[in-house]
Amino acid sequence: xxxxxxxxxxxxxxxxxxxxxxxxxxxxxxxxxxxxxxxxxxxxxxxxxxxxxxxxxxxxxxxxxxxxxxxxxxxxxxxxxxxxxxxxxxxxxxxxxxxxxxxxxxxxxxxxxxxxxxxxxxxxxxxxxxxxxxxxxxxxxxxxxxxxxxxxxxxxxxxxxxxxxxxxxxxxxxxxxxxxxxxxxxxxxxxxxxxxxxxxxxxxxxxxxxxxxxxxxxxxxxxx
Numbered sequence: 001x002x003x004x005x006x007x008x009x010x011x012x013x014x015x016x017x018x019x020x021x022x023x024x025x026x027x028x029x030x031x032x033x034x035x036x037x038x039x040x041x042x043x044x045x046x047x048x049x050x051x052x053x054x055x056x057x058x059x060x061x062x063x064x065x066x067x068x069x070x071x072x073x074x075x076x077x078x079x080x081x082x083x084x085x086x087x088x089x090x091x092x093x094x095x096x097x098x099x100x101x102x103x104x105x106x107x108x109x110x111x112x113x114x115x116x117x118x119x120x121x122x123x124x125x126x127x128x129x130x131x132x133x134x135x136x137x138x139x140x141x142x143x144x145x146x147x148x149x150x151x152x153x154x155x156x157x158x159x160x161x162x163x164x165x166x167x168x169x170x171x172x173x174x175x176x177x178x179x180x181x182x183x184x185x186x187x188x189x190x191x192x193x194x195x196x197x198x199x200x201x202x203x204x205x206x207x208x209x210x211x212x213x214x215x216x217x218x219x220x221x222x223x224x
Contacts, residue, residue: 001222002161003132003153004098005146005184007170008109008116010043010192011211012091013123018084019115023054026074033058043193044174046110046136046145067137075114082122088191090212095125097213101223104156106132108149108168108178110142132156142178150182167221169211173202180204187220 006012009019020037027035033055040053051070052062060066098105109116113135117127134149146168153161168179171192176199179186188199188207199207206220218224 001103001167001185002157002165003104003106004167004169004221005106005108005132005149006130007044007172007175008107008111008119010088010171011169011175011189012088012125013119014086014088014191015084015119018081019078019119020050022074022077022081023051025077026070027055029073029077030069031055031058031060033060042110044110044142044170044172046139046142047112047115048137050110071112071114075112075118078115078118079122082118085119085122087123087125089210092124094211094213094217095129097218097223098221099129101221103221103223104131104153106130106134106149106153108134108145108170108175110136110145112137142174143181146178146182146184150184171199173199176202176204185220187217 009015020042024035024037027033035054035058037054040050042050048062107116107130116135121127132149132153134145139145139148163183167185167187168175169187171189172194176186176188186204188204189211190196190199190209196207196209208217215224
């Protein structure tokens with residue numbers, strides 16, 4: 001194993017719904033609307049997709065200009081909500097074990113890049129430890145996000161990286177599907193909105209209830 005790629009929300013960090021609430025606040029500030037994101041499915045999706053669902057009912061289409069205007073308000077509001085973000089069980093311990101083993105860590109997340117940085121740092125993880133990343137406004141869908149991460153991994157390591165040397169860790173079936181689409185090892189963790197049983201139906205290589213570094217989980221990363 002060379003590289004472990006993590007989702008953020010529901011995998012590393014719990015926000016108790018703060019992300020969607022801040023999106024509503026930013027939409028109100030940017031466009032003067034009362035968008036209702038409570039009915040939007042955010043699980044395993046990219047931020048622009050979530051925004052399109054939330055803003056589309058108001059006739060607003062996501063364009064580069066719309067995204068730029070939204071981000072002007074969203075990032076400061078998200079930073080102000082930092083106290084809502086908490087590390088999920090086992091994350092800190094797992095990061096330490098991966099560091100001890102010399103594995104490279106990265107993020108494959110639907111978040112905008114600055115959003116991901118704000119969230120992991122608010123939860124207590126140094127962002128700089130994630131060396132190979134792909135973010136939600138860089139590709140059109142989740143599967144392409146994993147492909148972009150693999151391309152950046154090749155740049156980071158100076159050579160092509162076999163997908164079998166890459167694990168993708170996430171809390172939704174979409175994370176599993178995107179990992180399997182590119183031949184990566186898929187690890188599903190039931191710390192988000194999906195149960196172990198539901199995640200197992202997407203046939204990950206491993207499904208766990210938390211990221212506590214158990215022998216089973218470490219073995220998936222070639223460490224046990």
